[in-house]
Amino acid sequence: MTNRIDRKASSQDELICRLAEEAADLLQWLAQFGAGQGGGVTRLLYTSAWQQAQAALAEKLLSIGLTPYFDDAGNLFGRLAGMYEGVIVTGSHVDTVTHGGRYDGAYGIVAGVLALAYLKEKFGPPLRSIEVVSFAEEEGSRFPLTFWGSGNIIGRYKTQEPPHLQDAEGITLAEAMHAAGFGQGKALDDRQPYSPSSWSAFIELHIEQGSVLEREGRQIGIVQGIVGQRRFTFEVKGEANHAGTTPMSYRKDALCGASEMILAIRDAAVAYGDPMVATVGRLEANPGVSNVVAGSATFTLDVRHPQVEALDEFCSALMEQLKLIAGKSGLSISGSPWMDGAPAMMSAELTDAARQICCSRGFSSRDMYSGAGHDAQLLAPVCPTAMLFVPSRGGISHSPEEYTKPEELAAGIVVLIDLLYLLAYKGETK
Numbered sequence: 001m002t003n004r005i006d007r008k009a010s011s012q013d014e015l016i017c018r019l020a021e022e023a024a025d026l027l028q029w030l031a032q033f034g035a036g037q038g039g040g041v042t043r044l045l046y047t048s049a050w051q052q053a054q055a056a057l058a059e060k061l062l063s064i065g066l067t068p069y070f071d072d073a074g075n076l077f078g079r080l081a082g083m084y085e086g087v088i089v090t091g092s093h094v095d096t097v098t099h100g101g102r103y104d105g106a107y108g109i110v111a112g113v114l115a116l117a118y119l120k121e122k123f124g125p126p127l128r129s130i131e132v133v134s135f136a137e138e139e140g141s142r143f144p145l146t147f148w149g150s151g152n153i154i155g156r157y158k159t160q161e162p163p164h165l166q167d168a169e170g171i172t173l174a175e176a177m178h179a180a181g182f183g184q185g186k187a188l189d190d191r192q193p194y195s196p197s198s199w200s201a202f203i204e205l206h207i208e209q210g211s212v213l214e215r216e217g218r219q220i221g222i223v224q225g226i227v228g229q230r231r232f233t234f235e236v237k238g239e240a241n242h243a244g245t246t247p248m249s250y251r252k253d254a255l256c257g258a259s260e261m262i263l264a265i266r267d268a269a270v271a272y273g274d275p276m277v278a279t280v281g282r283l284e285a286n287p288g289v290s291n292v293v294a295g296s297a298t299f300t301l302d303v304r305h306p307q308v309e310a311l312d313e314f315c316s317a318l319m320e321q322l323k324l325i326a327g328k329s330g331l332s333i334s335g336s337p338w339m340d341g342a343p344a345m346m347s348a349e350l351t352d353a354a355r356q357i358c359c360s361r362g363f364s365s366r367d368m369y370s371g372a373g374h375d376a377q378l379l380a381p382v383c384p385t386a387m388l389f390v391p392s393r394g395g396i397s398h399s400p401e402e403y404t405k406p407e408e409l410a411a412g413i414v415v416l417i418d419l420l421y422l423l424a425y426k427g428e429t430k
């Protein structure tokens with residue numbers, strides 16, 4: 001096996017070729033667990049498809065000479081033991097949305113498996129341990145909470161005190177966890193996961209889930225940070241009245257007011273400039289009848305930006321503007337954020353290293369922010385964290401249509417290999 005690798009990986013093209021084939025094969029293999037119609041994959045937390053996938057991954061880790069073990073939440077680790085202290089971790093989540101694709105989450109795990117297999121075979125034991133992690137849950141598709149996997153690792157959640165949540169069939173999180181054999185209050189064997197505060201680095205590879213890399217023809221997205229998100233629900237109040245007998249000048253039309261506000265929100269985000277994004281995804285008029293002037297209207301607002309200061313500035317200026325629009329039409333507006341997720345910045349040291357690797361490998365890359373949430377955002381405050389994107393065809397994700405070309409998958413894995421080599425075999429970066 002080693003000889004074969006030495007021969008075949010003698011050039012970068014051969015390495016890409018080999019990894020492209022292996023990544024495509026491994027993703028196809030993993031997609032059989034929870035496979036549905038039309039190539040869709042459904043692997044919800046603690047279901048049998050999920051259990052089969054984690055058990056099969058554990059066997060896969062063992063087969064390439066890693067030491068697999070589960071923590072109490074069902075996060076799966078595969079350890080390549082190093083000679084000295086310290087651990088570098090890479091991976092992503094094994095769960096999917098309902099009828100999702102075969103790349104979201106899975107790619108980060110597969111990339112980790114292939115990178116560790118390659119490093120082990122080519123260079124032997126590292127100075128510092130390297131682990132691949134298959135996080136139990138990220139999507140929030142079965143229970144209404146996200147990041148159950150990485151959240152348990154960083155101490156946001158505890159398996160002994162699971163939130164009282166039910167799935168669509170009335171099964172609680174605790175029941176599902178126990179039925180899958182987890183939540184026993186201890187790791188399933190003698191091995192204990194390293195505390196993330198002792199992780200020297202966490203690196204997550206993921207599909208972009210947007211179309212920037214594809215449009216620009218670039219191979220690697222180097223994530224600077226994951227945006228913060230604020231979500232609001234606003235209620236605009238006016239006066240419901242007769243559509244025939246109320247002259248235009250006498251109206252307090254809440255729907256017209258809300259419409260003006262929605263366009264003002266769009267214009268404000270455009271004027272603020274990238275990477276600010278603001279979205280009104282839902283609008284409801286009341287009473288919602290064709291011959292009645294709307295007495296009230298409610299709409300949602302989702303605002304995202306990688307800097308807290310920018311979110312503060314944008315949201316408070318916007319609130320003033322919405323009140324002005326309401327005031328001039330005799331309307332009132334109320335609303336406040338019901339979700340406030342902090343942005344997470346990636347490690348400058350690690351992203352610099354990734355940039356240099358792309359440069360020396362001849363991969364086209366760009367710095368970018370992630371507009372979607374990822375496990376990396378939970379680890380970023382705890383340990384130096386990096387995230388790399390590969391292109392998503394058409395920007396499509398959470399769909400059986402998810403697709404990334406095998407050679408694009410491979411380029412990401414090559415960067416991961418180089419980064420892990422630098423961190424675990426060279427020990428130049430803490």
Ligand SMILES: [Zn+2]
Pocket residue numbers: 093104105138206
């Ligand atoms: Zn994901």
